[in-house]
Amino acid sequence: MTQALAGPFSTMLLADMGADVVKVERPRGDMSRHSNPYAEDDQERAFGGYFASVNRNKRSIVLDLEQEADRDIFLRLVPRYDAVVENYRAGVMEGFGAGYEALRELNPRLVYGAIRGFGDPRTGLSPYADWPAFDVVAQAMGGVVSMTGTLDGDVLKVGPSIGDLYPATLMALGLTAALLHARESGEGQFVDVAMYDSIMALCEAIVYRYSYAGIVTTPMGNSHAQLTPFDIYPTADGHIAIAAPTPKHWELLCAVMDRMDLAEDERTYSNNHRVANAAFVRETMSAWTCTLPTAEIVRLLGGIVPVGPVNNAADLFADPHVxxxxxxxxxxxxGASRPMVLPGTPIKFATTPGGIYRRPPRIGEHRDEILAELEGDTP
Structure with a gap:
């Protein structure tokens, strides 16, 4: 019952690890099916890259829960499965007669996961409970935009849709914990993840800084409020990340830069002193990095000091690590003449590896298969 990004990404994480995930779609399909980009020669256009990226390893069935026959099929499916996940606004599933309490009657072991902008009233009634939300709203209200941006104070949202992706990841973790409890106890439960709450938890630093010291964190460009050097620096042909806040790494960096004087300089000999003189450190570092190509800095520092180039998509496709x-x-x-490339799973198991083992589904592609399984359960 998931759509767009947050819900599908959460269930994708579970599918990548081997869960049998059935995507229940409305007749018009998940909204992301109709989003660009499409493969250049794809005349079928069953889905584009957005949908493919977060719906691999799933089966699809179309059910219109406003229609009694389809709703009955959905309710018959519930006892077969361990979990139901949705990311509608609060009350939508109840309007279909398929809310948590109704489904729990059919399957007491059921784990019911809900991702909403501001949570579900069952776990804490937010004054914004009825508000719709998208990624950018969660980023803004959860605090991450307030601490992200330029040194001049212009705020920016984070590039990836973390307002969706992080709550989705937390939901996968919460579902796993609840499923373990259900296996041991026979008791299912309602699992609620709010997008706002998730981003606030991700921004833990702005909370403790305000609580402990009354500091309202503001944008710092690519720098860190408590560590330096810890930044993105310009190079002769691009940009590079260098992080050397510890005494060991700072001394090693000074040696490579041929600036051992900085290891003893009263402005830079400890991390606290460097933080107090962050502008000087940034200027000094940039003066060195600007003279060298990115690859040369990586060659000099790699394996010695934490360092990495700023990779774009083309760089990722060429990186031997990837x-x-x-x-x-x-x-x-x-519909396409060639395979499309999707991100693999970052969760690596030594004994039971996950991965992409099924292409994303056409809309309703597995209806007959799923209904046959359902009929096979009929006494």
């Missing part, structure tokens, strides 16, 4: 870790996976795409 290939070694199987983080780009070619997946068949209906």
């Amino acid at each position: 290939a070694a870790r199987e983080m780009l996976v070619a997946v068949d795409h209906p």
Whole structure:
């Protein structure tokens, strides 16, 4: 019962690890099916890259819960499965006669997961409970936008849709814990993750800084309020990340830069002193990095001081780390003459490996298969 990004990403994480995930779609399909980009020669356009990225390893059935026959099918499916996940606003599933309490009567072991902008009244009634929310709203209200931006104070949202992706990840964790409890006790439960709450938890630093010291964190560009050097620096041909806040790494960095004087300088000999003189450190670091190509700095510092180039998509496709870790996976795409590439699973198991083992589904592609399984359960 998930749609768009948050819900599908959460169930994708479970599907990548082997869960049998059935995507229940409305007749018009998940809204993300109709989003660009499409493969260049795809005449079928069953789905584009957005949908494919978060709906691999799933089966699809179309059910219109406003229609009694389809609602009955859904209710008959509930006892077969361990969990139901949805990311509608509060009350939508109850309007279909398929809210948690109704489903629990059919399957007492059922774990019911809900991702909402501001949570569900069952676990704490927010004054915003009825508000719709998207990623950018969660980022703004949860605090991450207030601490992200330029040194001049212009705020920016984070590039990836963390307002969806982080609550989705927490939901996968919460579902796993609840499923373990259900297995041991026979008792299911309602699992609620609010997008606002998730982003606030992710921004834990702004909470403790305000609580302990009354500091309202503001944008710091690419720097860190408590560590330096810890920044993105310009190079002769791009940008590079360097982090050397510890005494050991700072001394090693000074040696590579041929600036051992900085290891003793009263402005820079400890992390606290460098934080107090962050502008000087940034200027000094940039003066060095600007003279060298990115690859040369990586060669000098790699394996010695934490360092990494700022990779774009093309760089990721060429990086040997990505290939070694199987983080780009070619997946068949209906209607396209070539496979499309999707991110692999970052959760690596030594004994029971996950991965992409099923292409994303056409809408309703597995209806007959799922209904046959349901009929097989009929006494």
